[in-house]
Amino acid sequence: MRARQIMTRQVITVAPETSILEAADTMLQHHISGLPVVNTAGKLTGIISEGDFIRRAEIGTQRKRGRWLQLLVAKGRSASEYVRERGRKVNEIMTPNPVTVVEDTPLEDIVRILEQHNVKRLPVVRGDQLVGIVTRSDLLQAVATLARDIPDPTADDDDVRSAITAAICGADWSPSRFNVIVCNGIVHLSGIITDERCRQAAIVAAENVPGVVQVHDELCSFPPPEEEFGGGDFVSLQLEPPTMDDAPL
Numbered sequence: 001m002r003a004r005q006i007m008t009r010q011v012i013t014v015a016p017e018t019s020i021l022e023a024a025d026t027m028l029q030h031h032i033s034g035l036p037v038v039n040t041a042g043k044l045t046g047i048i049s050e051g052d053f054i055r056r057a058e059i060g061t062q063r064k065r066g067r068w069l070q071l072l073v074a075k076g077r078s079a080s081e082y083v084r085e086r087g088r089k090v091n092e093i094m095t096p097n098p099v100t101v102v103e104d105t106p107l108e109d110i111v112r113i114l115e116q117h118n119v120k121r122l123p124v125v126r127g128d129q130l131v132g133i134v135t136r137s138d139l140l141q142a143v144a145t146l147a148r149d150i151p152d153p154t155a156d157d158d159d160v161r162s163a164i165t166a167a168i169c170g171a172d173w174s175p176s177r178f179n180v181i182v183c184n185g186i187v188h189l190s191g192i193i194t195d196e197r198c199r200q201a202a203i204v205a206a207e208n209v210p211g212v213v214q215v216h217d218e219l220c221s222f223p224p225p226e227e228e229f230g231g232g233d234f235v236s237l238q239l240e241p242p243t244m245d246d247a248p249l
Contacts, residue, residue: 003110004103005158006142007124007132008179010169013038016045016091023048023090030176031192036123036130037094044123044130046094053093055085100125101134107142110134138179141190141218157182160211164189167205173198175219180206185213194222 013036014023023035027050034049087093100123101110110122114136124132161182168174175191175198182188187206193199199219206215 001107001142002103003101003105003107003122003124003132003134005161006107006138006179006181007103007134008138008177009132009165010174010178011036011123011130011133013130014048014090015039016089016094018090019088020048020053020090020093024053032177034121036098036133037090038130042130043128044098044100044125046091046096047098047121047123048090048094049120052084052095098123102126103131107139111139137177141179141188142181156211157184160185160187160209163209164206164212167209168202171201171205173201175202178202182212185211187212187215188218189215190218191220192222193219196221 012026012030012032014026016037016039027033027035034047036044037046037048039045084093099113099117099119101113103124103126105124113122114120121133121135123130124134161180164180164182164187165178168178168180173195175189175193178189178191180187180189189202189206191202193202199217199221202219203215203217206212
């Protein structure tokens with residue numbers, strides 16, 4: 001299997017100029033732990049994740065060094081840390097030039113890259129344009145769905161998957177983090193819903209796509225899986241105007 005067969009195509013993104021408060025609220029609202037950063041031309045410029053919110057002045061978790069240790073730290077590094085701890089825009093705290101994969105990247109390579117770089121998600125690009133994202137939960141879903149003696153998806157399955165994705169992702173009731181896997185016309189729907197009526201709508205939309213043999217409902221009701229909440233690691237940041245205490249000496 002390849003990235004295009006399991007990736008999430010309906011990717012929630014933020015712009016480089018987005019405030020970090022808005023980015024944090026977006027992650028909380030959609031129950032995700034990271035966001036690709038895309039400019040107005042659709043080019044992927046970075047990625048922001050829950051790890052970028054760990055060292056923040058607002059919650060008192062910025063790095064604190066003694067006077068002597070501070071003298072040993074290079075000024076450039078100290079300046080970079082200051083920006084990451086007090087920056088107000090996404091492009092000031094994001095990870096630039098993130099590791100990416102293409103649509104035809106095999107899953108075994110994706111797993112190797114995830115482990116090698118110790119990341120939870122990989123943007124999928126076509127040239128420099130973002131077309132999807134593969135997360136650890138997508139791999140988990142693929143294992144749960146396909147870890148039996150089922151052949152790889154065919155070209156027809158890819159067409160069915162594209163049609164289902166277009167039908168459901170374009171609806172205002174579309175599940176959060178929606179994904180679909182198709183093998184031999186058998187459809188597996190996954191994602192997060194906040195209303196049970198959305199579940200039935202998604203099933204009906206899939207059933208109406210030509211080539212669908214059967215639909216397996218694997219949609220989860222709110223609240224989402226514990227992994228995405230990170231055990232309550234996320235807090236909404238209340239940004240206050242800088243004070244004299246924030247000013248460099």
